[in-house]
Each structure stands twice: as C-alpha cells, then as structure tokens.
Amino acid sequence: MWSRRIWTVVIVVTIAVTAGLWGHLWAQIKKAPSGPGGTPPRSQAERKPGDDEESLKDALVRKLKEALDSADDVADEDRDTADRILRDADRALTRIREENRRALEQMNRQVRIKDGRSPNVVLFLLHDVGYGDLGCYGQQTIETPMIDLIAAYGTRFTQFYAGAPESVASRGTLLSGKLTARGRQVGDAWVTVRPEDSTLAEMLFQGGYETGLFGVWGAGPVEAAGHPNSQGFKTFFGYLDDASAADYYPAALWQNGTQIPLAGNQNGGKAQYAPDLIVESAKRFIDAKAKRPFLMVIAFPMALSGDGTEVPDFGPYADKDWPTADKARAAMLTRVDGYVGQIVSRLQERRLLSRTITIVTSDNGPPQAAEDRFLATAGLRGRKGDLYEGGIRVPLVVRWSSCFRMDCCECALPFGMWDALPTLVDLTGTLRRPRAIDGASIVRRLTAPANSESPPPASPLYWERHVGEFAQAARVDNWKAVRSGTNGRWELFDLKTDVGESKDLADSQPEVVQRIEQTVKGLRP
Incomplete structure (x- = not known):
C-alpha cells in the first residue's frame, strides 16, 4: 500500500513541478524576439551543469523527500522500498534536468538579445604581421589605407x-x-585550446550570437583542438590547418564538416583564388545574419614562401626594384587591406557598422628576413619565434561600436591576446561568464581614472615558446625578462626607457629578477 502511495507522490510532484517550469519557459520564449535557435553539438560529457540546473534537481528531490518523510508509521521494509523508489526517481529527474538545461539554453538565446542593441564583433586576424607593418603604426612603404582609416576612427x-x-x-x-x-605538445605544435574549453565563440553563441569563422582555423590538429563547429563557430569556411593554408589554389575547402571541391583548381588548375572565396563567404554570412548580433572572425591565409606565387599579381609594387619575396609580402598586405575594406563596406551597406566592434590584429610578429626593407618591427628586437618585443608585440586597432566609446585614438595599456575573451564577453553583455581562464576584461581598465587608488585587476603578462628551444618571458610593470631554458639566466629590460631591449639590467636589479622569478613560478602549471 505504501509503495503505491509513494509512487503516487513521486508522479504527482514531478509532473506538477516540471509542468510549472515548462510553463515558465514557454512564457519567456513567447516574449522573446524571433530568430533562429539551436544549441551547440557538444557531448553532454563536455558540459558542466550550471548552478541553476542543480537547484532544479535538488528542489524536486527535496519535495519528494518531504512528502515521504511526512508519512507516519512506515514500516522498515516500506522504507527500503521508498529508498529504492527515490533512487529511481533521482535518475528520472536527472534526465528531466538535462531536458530543462536544453530548454534554458534555447530560452537564453531567445531572450538574451537586448532589443537589437547588442554589438556585432568582427575580428580580422592577420598572420605574421609585425608591429611596424601597417601605415597607422608608421609603415612608409606598404599601403594599408583601409586599416589606417579604421585606426583613425577608432x-x-x-x-x-x-x-x-x-x-x-x-x-x-x-x-x-x-x-x-x-x-600541451601535440606533434610539432604547442596547442593552447582543448575540445572541452569554453571558447570565445561558444560564449557568444550561448549568449544569443550567430558565430562564423572564415579563413584558417589553425589552432592545432582537430583531434586535439577540436573542430571549429564544435568550438562554437556554427559557420566555418576555409582551411583547418596552416599546412593546407599554404596552398592558395586548393582543390577543396572546408565548409563546416564537408570538403567542397573547387572545380577551377582541379588537376593543377588555378582559376579560383581561395582568399577571394573566403571573403565572399564572409560577406554572405553578414547578409544572412544581419538581423541578429554576430561574431565573425576572418583569419586570412598569409603564409609566404618567397617565390611570389601566393598572390595573383604584385599590384602597385610590380615595378619596384625589389626581390620577389619583398614584392609578394607587400602585395599580400595591401591585398588583405582591400579585403578588410570589402567587409567594412558590406557592414556599411547593411547599416551595421555603427553597432559593430571592428578589430584588426596579428597572431605574432613578422617572419625572419635577410633584409628588413619594410622595418616590420618598427625597431623592436626580435621576430616571429622570439620572445623579445618584435616577436610578440603586435598591432591592435579597434573601431568601437555605439555600445562603448573611447575618446582617445591611442592607448598604451599593456595587455595580451588572452584578455580578448573576457573583454568581448563584457562588451557584448553575454550572460554566461568565463571560468578558469587567465585573461581579464580590460573594459574597467579603459574607463578607470588614471589616478585611481584601486585600479581594476589585470591579467599576468607571461609567454612561453615551445617551438625549438624552450623559452620564457614575463612582464611586470615596465620590467620585461626573457630567458632560454627552464634554468637559464634571465635577461632584464626596462621597457619604459629601452623598448628595443638593448641593455640587460639583470645584474644591477637582482630584486626585480627575483620578483619576476616568483611570478613565473606561480604561473607554471
């Protein structure tokens, strides 16, 4: 008899509470603006339930236990039956919780968007472009008028x-x-993103954004770093790795999980230039997603071999008395600047530019060169692969949207690429917050008074090189330290007076070296 009564309580309470929750979800969804839904395809094992999801299960189990505990004079054998039923009910409620989690994600994507005022984010990620390669950073030879214009207005x-x-x-x-x-080391690459990480793209997707990546994924082998689609980019078109991105006339490109043959490039043909196709795909994405906020990353293939075959022509540099490699590099930068202009023009045509955060940066410093015709590092020491400033200090130009304004056209705030995720989460108002990351949002640092007594927290500035000989670098205030090997001698530079890192002060500033050493020890896993 008690078993039947217990089951009755289980069923009634479960149905009542679940029905009430779904009624609330449906009411919220009906109030939300229309738009495409969908949830990321990650496996459940990769997802960690939020506190609200646990609270739902706990509340249901608590109500069931309260109902059972209120019964009087229950025999011990009936208690055993009750415990078994509760265990079965707990498993059933776990399944209900997963369904509710999916519904909550859907509701979040529907109601998160604030009356269409959430800013779009367009990030142009250049490859091997040094601190001095752009006109707005002092470049005198290579033409980059569109990026310079973005800098002038940002x-x-x-x-x-x-x-x-x-x-x-x-x-x-x-x-x-x-x-x-x-x-971690994966083959020849040091991979810094894992399939289980909550990436920038996934954060914004869960916050209601459409997400697209066009160009080169290149964050590591798919089995180690994940596929763009599973890492939050719901639309992907381009190359999966740097090796294939060296072919500018490939036989096929990836569209999400499918390779799309390029008819004009079969059997050695060169009728379809991949960067052109990538930009056209990005423009179609803007057209299709214009009614909802979106994150779009365009990572141009820009690897150069030196023979000039990576560009269809040398453009304004064709008649220059330069080596072929220099003509190709200048032509590539100017061509990419033109692609940036095409995307910005499409944003303007769709009346999206004023509410779009437009970002231009580079993944590392310029490659090694026998002759630095273009002063690609603007006088900084080192190149790609080095931990001196020339290898890691890169251009960053931001044109702000109407959601955030900065009055200054130049900012000397030191921060790193790992700060982009929390900063863009802040700027877009995304509800889901990043956890277990090193980066920190710079929004409060940008707006805080210069003489603030309690400045907002900043992330650590620390780098490692894992290609070739292991090396480390760290910056604390204006002090920068670099060393090769885990037990090598630290070189120390004062970037305020010696940005070219020409004078090693380690012997005269042992207390600063010790301070940096302790900082590094705290950052190593």
Missing part, C-alpha cells in the same frame, strides 16, 4: 601582445583566454 593600441611567438599557440590563447603555459 583606437590604436601600442602595447598589445600576441599570445605566443608562433601562430598555432597564439590563436589558441585568443580562443581559450588562457596562457601558453596551459597548453
């Missing part, structure tokens, strides 16, 4: 750092919000 950051001195690790820090120290 903010040029003078102390922004790539995540690493090589591209794969650097892109991972952008996506994961974590330092290179959190990565």
Whole structure:
C-alpha cells in the first residue's frame, strides 16, 4: 500500500513541478524576439551543469523527500522500498534536468538579445604581421589605407601582445583566454585550446550570437583542438590547418564538416583564388545574419614562401626594384587591406557598422628576413619565434561600436591576446561568464581614472615558446625578462626607457629578477 502511495507522490510532484517550469519557459520564449535557435553539438560529457540546473534537481528531490518523510508509521521494509523508489526517481529527474538545461539554453538565446542593441564583433586576424607593418603604426612603404582609416576612427593600441611567438599557440590563447603555459605538445605544435574549453565563440553563441569563422582555423590538429563547429563557430569556411593554408589554389575547402571541391583548381588548375572565396563567404554570412548580433572572425591565409606565387599579381609594387619575396609580402598586405575594406563596406551597406566592434590584429610578429626593407618591427628586437618585443608585440586597432566609446585614438595599456575573451564577453553583455581562464576584461581598465587608488585587476603578462628551444618571458610593470631554458639566466629590460631591449639590467636589479622569478613560478602549471 505504501509503495503505491509513494509512487503516487513521486508522479504527482514531478509532473506538477516540471509542468510549472515548462510553463515558465514557454512564457519567456513567447516574449522573446524571433530568430533562429539551436544549441551547440557538444557531448553532454563536455558540459558542466550550471548552478541553476542543480537547484532544479535538488528542489524536486527535496519535495519528494518531504512528502515521504511526512508519512507516519512506515514500516522498515516500506522504507527500503521508498529508498529504492527515490533512487529511481533521482535518475528520472536527472534526465528531466538535462531536458530543462536544453530548454534554458534555447530560452537564453531567445531572450538574451537586448532589443537589437547588442554589438556585432568582427575580428580580422592577420598572420605574421609585425608591429611596424601597417601605415597607422608608421609603415612608409606598404599601403594599408583601409586599416589606417579604421585606426583613425577608432583606437590604436601600442602595447598589445600576441599570445605566443608562433601562430598555432597564439590563436589558441585568443580562443581559450588562457596562457601558453596551459597548453600541451601535440606533434610539432604547442596547442593552447582543448575540445572541452569554453571558447570565445561558444560564449557568444550561448549568449544569443550567430558565430562564423572564415579563413584558417589553425589552432592545432582537430583531434586535439577540436573542430571549429564544435568550438562554437556554427559557420566555418576555409582551411583547418596552416599546412593546407599554404596552398592558395586548393582543390577543396572546408565548409563546416564537408570538403567542397573547387572545380577551377582541379588537376593543377588555378582559376579560383581561395582568399577571394573566403571573403565572399564572409560577406554572405553578414547578409544572412544581419538581423541578429554576430561574431565573425576572418583569419586570412598569409603564409609566404618567397617565390611570389601566393598572390595573383604584385599590384602597385610590380615595378619596384625589389626581390620577389619583398614584392609578394607587400602585395599580400595591401591585398588583405582591400579585403578588410570589402567587409567594412558590406557592414556599411547593411547599416551595421555603427553597432559593430571592428578589430584588426596579428597572431605574432613578422617572419625572419635577410633584409628588413619594410622595418616590420618598427625597431623592436626580435621576430616571429622570439620572445623579445618584435616577436610578440603586435598591432591592435579597434573601431568601437555605439555600445562603448573611447575618446582617445591611442592607448598604451599593456595587455595580451588572452584578455580578448573576457573583454568581448563584457562588451557584448553575454550572460554566461568565463571560468578558469587567465585573461581579464580590460573594459574597467579603459574607463578607470588614471589616478585611481584601486585600479581594476589585470591579467599576468607571461609567454612561453615551445617551438625549438624552450623559452620564457614575463612582464611586470615596465620590467620585461626573457630567458632560454627552464634554468637559464634571465635577461632584464626596462621597457619604459629601452623598448628595443638593448641593455640587460639583470645584474644591477637582482630584486626585480627575483620578483619576476616568483611570478613565473606561480604561473607554471
């Protein structure tokens, strides 16, 4: 008899509470603006239920236990039956919780958007572009008029750092919000994003954003870093790795999980130039997603071999008395600047530019060169692969949307690529907050008074090189330390007076070296 009464209580309470929750969800969804839904395809094992989801299960189990505990004179054998039923009910309620989690995600995507005022985010991620390669950073030879125009109407950051001195690790820090120290060796690459990480794209997708990546994924092998689609980018078109991105006339490109043959490039043909196709795909994405906020990352293939075959022509540099490699590099930068102009023009045509945060940066410093015709590092020491400033200090230009304004056209705030994730979460008002990351939002630091007695917290500035000989670098205030090997001698530079890192002060400033040593020890996993 008691078993029947217990089951009756279980069924009635479960139905009542669940029906009430779904009624609330349906009421919220009906009030939400229309738009496409969908949830990320990650496996449940990769997802961690939020506190609200646990509270739902706990509340249901508590109500069931209260109902059972209120019964008087229940025999011990009936208590055993009750305990078994509760265990069965707990499993059933866990399944209900998962269904409710999916419904809550759907509701979040529907009601999160604030009357269409959430800013779009368009991030142009250049490859191997140095601190001095753009006109707005002093370049005198290579033409980059569109990026210079974005800088003129936005903010040029003078102390922004790539995540690493090589591209794969650097892109991972952008996506994961974590330092290179959190990565792992996978084949020849140091991978700093994992399939289970909550990436920048996934954060914004769960916050109601449409997300797209166009160009090069290049954050590591898919089995180690995940596929763009499973890492939050619901639309992907381009290359999965740097090796394939070196072919500018490929036989096929990836569209989400499918390889799309390029008819004009079969059997050695060169009728379809991949960067052109990538930009056209990005423009179609803008057209299709214009009614909802979106995150769009365009990571241009820009690897150069030196023979000039990576560009269809040398453009304005064709008649220059330069080596072919220099003509190709200048032509590539100017061509990419033109692509940036095409995307910005499409945003303007769709009346989206005023509510779009437009970002231009690079994944690391310029490649090694026998002759630095273009002064690609603007006098900074080191190149790609080095932890001196020339290898990791890169351009960053931001044109703000109407959601956030900065009056200054130049900003000397030092921060790193791992800060992009929490900063963009802040700027977009995304409800889901990042956890277990190294980056920190710079929004409060940008707006805080210069003489503030309690400045907002900043993330650590720390890098590792895992390609070739292991090396480390760290910056504390204006002090920068670099060393090769885990027990090598630290070099120490004062960037305030010696941005070219020409004078080693380690012997005269042992207390600063010790301070940096302790900082590094606290950051190593």
